[in-house]
Every structure is written in C-alpha cells, then in structure tokens.
Amino acid sequence: MLGEYRITGRRTSEIAASVEAGVASGALPPGSLLPPMRELAGVLGVNPNTVASAYRTLRERGVIETDGRRGSRVRSRPASTPREALRMAVPAGVRDVAQGNPDVRLLPALGGALAAAARRHEREPALYGADPVAPDLAGMARAGFDEDGVPPGPVAVTSGALDAIERVLAAHLRPGDAVAVEDPGWGGALDLVPALGLRMLPVAVDDDGPRPDAVARALEAGARALVVTSRAQNPTGAAVGARRAVVLRELLARHPGVLLVEDDHGHGIVDLPLHPLAGATRHWVLIRSTAKAYGPDLRLAVLTGDEVTLDRVRGRQRLGPGWVSRLLQHAVVELWSSHAVDRAAVARAYAERRDALVEALRERGVPAHGRSGLNVWVPVADETVAVTRLLAAGWAVAAGAVFRVETGPGVRLTVSQLEAAEVPALADAVAAAVRTGRAGGRGD
Numbered sequence: 001m002l003g004e005y006r007i008t009g010r011r012t013s014e015i016a017a018s019v020e021a022g023v024a025s026g027a028l029p030p031g032s033l034l035p036p037m038r039e040l041a042g043v044l045g046v047n048p049n050t051v052a053s054a055y056r057t058l059r060e061r062g063v064i065e066t067d068g069r070r071g072s073r074v075r076s077r078p079a080s081t082p083r084e085a086l087r088m089a090v091p092a093g094v095r096d097v098a099q100g101n102p103d104v105r106l107l108p109a110l111g112g113a114l115a116a117a118a119r120r121h122e123r124e125p126a127l128y129g130a131d132p133v134a135p136d137l138a139g140m141a142r143a144g145f146d147e148d149g150v151p152p153g154p155v156a157v158t159s160g161a162l163d164a165i166e167r168v169l170a171a172h173l174r175p176g177d178a179v180a181v182e183d184p185g186w187g188g189a190l191d192l193v194p195a196l197g198l199r200m201l202p203v204a205v206d207d208d209g210p211r212p213d214a215v216a217r218a219l220e221a222g223a224r225a226l227v228v229t230s231r232a233q234n235p236t237g238a239a240v241g242a243r244r245a246v247v248l249r250e251l252l253a254r255h256p257g258v259l260l261v262e263d264d265h266g267h268g269i270v271d272l273p274l275h276p277l278a279g280a281t282r283h284w285v286l287i288r289s290t291a292k293a294y295g296p297d298l299r300l301a302v303l304t305g306d307e308v309t310l311d312r313v314r315g316r317q318r319l320g321p322g323w324v325s326r327l328l329q330h331a332v333v334e335l336w337s338s339h340a341v342d343r344a345a346v347a348r349a350y351a352e353r354r355d356a357l358v359e360a361l362r363e364r365g366v367p368a369h370g371r372s373g374l375n376v377w378v379p380v381a382d383e384t385v386a387v388t389r390l391l392a393a394g395w396a397v398a399a400g401a402v403f404r405v406e407t408g409p410g411v412r413l414t415v416s417q418l419e420a421a422e423v424p425a426l427a428d429a430v431a432a433a434v435r436t437g438r439a440g441g442r443g444d
Contacts, residue, residue: 007035010046015054020063023074032074034064062194065401068408090396096417097426098398100234102269102374103416106349107295108340110331117330132314132323133157137333141288141302150286151279153304156314157324161263161289161301162188164313165227166196168285168305171312172259173198173224180218180226182210184377184403184410186234186263189227202405205233207371209240212247219251225259226252230274230286232266232373235403235412237354239266239372245275252280259309260284268293270372271347283309290332292374293341300328350374353415353423360427366434376413380434383409389433395426 005027009015022028034040037055041048055072058064066072090096138155146152158164169179175197181189183202193200201218203226204211210228218226228248231239240248252258260281264274267288278284285305290298304310317323335341354370361368361378370376380386383399390397390411400410411430418426 012053016057028074030074034072094396096396097413098396100414102292106346113331113334116334117327120330126326134329137329140336145304148274150276154310155304156310158301159299161287164287164301164303167313177224178222180223183405183407187402205238207238208244209238219255227261230262230264231270235375236377237370237373239272240275242275248277249280256281262286264288266373268343269346272372353418356423360423364431366431374414374416377410379410386411386433393429395429
C-alpha cells in the first residue's frame with residue numbers, strides 16, 4: 001500500500017508529520033493509498049481516534065483526500081493549488097454545464113458605466129489619502145442592506161467575496177483556530193480556510209442552509225467562526241429561510257464570541273428574500289459581490305459589519321492594496337443607479353431553467369437540489385462513474401470533490417447556459433449515469 005515507507009508516531013501531530021514528511025520526500029507520491037485507520041492504529045499501538053485525528057488534520061491541510069470506502073489518498077495536487085484545478089478540460093462537442101459562470105446574455109454592457117467612471121475621474125481624480133470607499137457607493141450599499149434588515153454598520157469594499165472572507169477571518173482568527181464551513185460548499189472557501197492555517201469543521205446543509213444540529217456540533221467543538229451562504233449556495237442552491245434563520249440566530253446567540261461571516265451569493269440573481277443572521281454575535285459581516293449579476297471580471301464586493309471588524313479590515317487593507325479602484329467603484333454606482341440589471345427578470349430566467357431541470361430529474365427518479373441560484377446538486381453513488389458516463393453522453397459536469405469535505409459524493413450542474421429544449425436530454429443522461437446507485441450527498 002505504501003511500499004517501503006513506514007508511518008510513525010504516537011500522537012496526532014507526530015503521525016500527521018510523518019505522512020507529510022513522506023509526501024515532501026517523494027516516498028509517498030500523489031495517489032498513494034494510506035492504511036485504513038484501524039489498521040494503522042494497530043501497527044502504531046495507538047487508539048484509532050488518534051489516527052482519525054491525524055488523517056483529519058492532513059485532510060484540512062490539503063495533504064490527503066478521503067472518498068468514503070475508497071479510503072484516504074495523498075492528493076494529486078499541492079495544497080496551494082485551488083480546487084478549480086480538479087476540473088477537466090471539456091472536449092470539443094461536449095456541452096459544458098460545469099463551469100458555474102453566469103449567463104453572459106443576462107450581464108449588462110459595461111462600456112457606458114466605465115466611460116462614465118472615467119469622465120468622473122477626470123473631474124475628481126482619486127489620490128492618496130482619499131476615503132477608500134466612494135461615498136455614493138457606500139450610501140447605496142448601506143441603503144440596500146437597510147432594506148433587507150441587515151443591522152447598521154459601516155461599509156467596506158474588497159476585490160470580490162473571497163477577498164472579503166479572507167480579510168475578515170484574518171482580522172479575528174489565528175492559525176489553528178477552527179472555522180465551521182458548509183459541506184458541500186464553495187470550493188474557494190474550502191481552499192482558503194486551510195491556506196490560512198485554520199481548521200475546518202464541516203457543517204452539513206439542506207435546502208434551508210446550514211443544518212442547526214450540524215452548526216450546534218461545530219460550535220460546541222470550538223468553532224471560532226461560522227461561514228454561511230445566505231442565498232444561492234454553491235453548489236446546492238440552498239437559501240436560508242425565515243424559520244431556519246430564527247433557529248440559527250438562537251444558536252449563535254449562545255456563542256456571542258463566534259465570528260459570523262455571511263456571503264449573500266445570490267444578491268441580484270434570486271428573488272427569495274434575505275433572512276440575515278447578522279447581529280446574532282458580537283462580530284459579524286455580510287458580503288455582497290457584483291460577480292454573478294454584473295460580471296465575474298468586475299472584481300468588487302461590498303460588506304458591512306460591526307465597527308471593530310470593519311475597522312480591522314479597512315486598516316489592514318490600507319497596508320496592502322490600499323483600496324479597490326475608485327474607477328470600479330464609480331462604475332458600480334453607475335450600474336446600480338441606472339438599473340442596468342433587471343433583477344427580477346434575471347432571477348426568473350435562472351429559476352425557470354433550474355426548476356425545469358430539478359423537476360425533470362424528479363420525474364426520472366433522481367433526487368436533486370436547487371432551491372435558488374445557478375446550480376443543481378445531484379447526489380450520486382460514485383462521482384467518477386457519473387462524471388465519466390455523462391462525458392461520454394456529451395455533458396461535462398463538475399465533480400462533487402471540488403465542493404465537499406465529509407459529505408457524500410455528488411455532481412454539480414450549472415443551468416446558466418442551459419436552453420429549455422436541452423433539459424430532457426440532460427435529465428435522461430443524468431438518470432442513466434446514476435442508475436448504479438445513490439448516496440445521501442449532503443450528509444442527510
């Protein structure tokens with residue numbers, strides 16, 4: 001199984017260090033299958049829980065990956081490589097429903113807004129020492145937060161949602177702290193947490209967002225932060241409903257020292273109301289990116305939160321990039337003030353495609369999840385089999401390994417490029433690909 005390499009150690013840290021040493025030296029090449037936990041525990045003369053803890057540490061650091069009964073293997077890519085690298089190239093002639101991009105036909109033209117921002121720059125050039133947040137952008141963002149019941153707080157601007165999440169976590173946490181993350185969840189966040197030296201505590205989700213029992217376990221286990229997707233969760237489409245929000249707020253209120261990070265991923269592309277958790281703990285933020293509604297290359301997100309957190313974020317930002325380009329900020333002001341995106345029409349377009357696919361799969365006996373947003377999550381018994389069969393049938397889908405830690409296997413399908421006439425054929429292909437059996441897929 002491991003050739004001549006022997007894993008050694010009596011403590012969690014020693015066992016994990018031994019595996020890492022083998023990986024670093026090349027003695028444990030990518031793909032090497034590690035011994036089952038009980039077997040290794042017997043060889044080392046330790047409790048199986050000690051080996052389980054070591055494997056969990058290695059998984060959180062990105063050294064190994066675990067796939068149920070297939071066991072744990074050395075990852076085929078370095079931990080610094082994002083999960084996006086797991087995506088395969090799409091062969092010619094294959095329909096791509098794997099990428100997670102918005103429909104470019106629903107994105108606004110940026111030429112006018114950028115030109116208006118340039119003209120404004122000529123009149124009011126942004127110079128060192130200026131407020132890092134354009135006042136009119138801050139005002140419009142704050143008004144939107146107020147309208148959705150988000151507690152009062154200052155506004156900051158970052159280069160997208162992931163930049164905001166990184167800055168917020170770094171403002172409060174230190175290496176070794178535990179962060180509760182959705183599982184399955186956004187691959188970017190799942191990569192970011194271990195990259196910051198933080199420990200992941202996976203939290204199962206259902207259609208209403210993070211499950212209260214899973215959140216409670218993570219909080220009791222010492223989670224210092226909780227990252228929640230408010231709407232259009234990637235990859236499952238979950239959205240925090242009104243009842244779920246009440247329960248989660250009550251849970252969080254019993255742990256006031258926990259940092260709450262809410263990513264309103266569906267802002268501008270869904271018609272479900274926001275039910276914020278913000279304010280349930282002392283330190284919190286709520287983030288809104290322009291990527292899905294206005295274009296991924298418009299690298300801008302606005303966030304609000306408690307005074308201490310926002311002060312730390314903005315202070316540290318000044319020591320790095322300083323600020324997000326005022327040209328981009330003014331372009332977003334122009335897009336927002338001119339109502340360049342018909343949010344209701346965009347939400348309706350995505351909902352029609354998503355609901356049609358979920359219903360078509362249901363009719364074929366395939367459970368699927370997609371309450372909001374761009375994506376549909378399908379639990380499967382074997383990701384490799386499902387992805388391979390779908391590729392042979394002419395469809396490229398995203399393997400669930402990109403999005404999960406402990407939850408069962410699945411595949412993600414993005415509906416943004418899907419035409420109504422294509423839905424039956426895709427549903428037929430998915431049904432054929434998963435007939436070998438099914439799994440719970442979200443820890444259900």
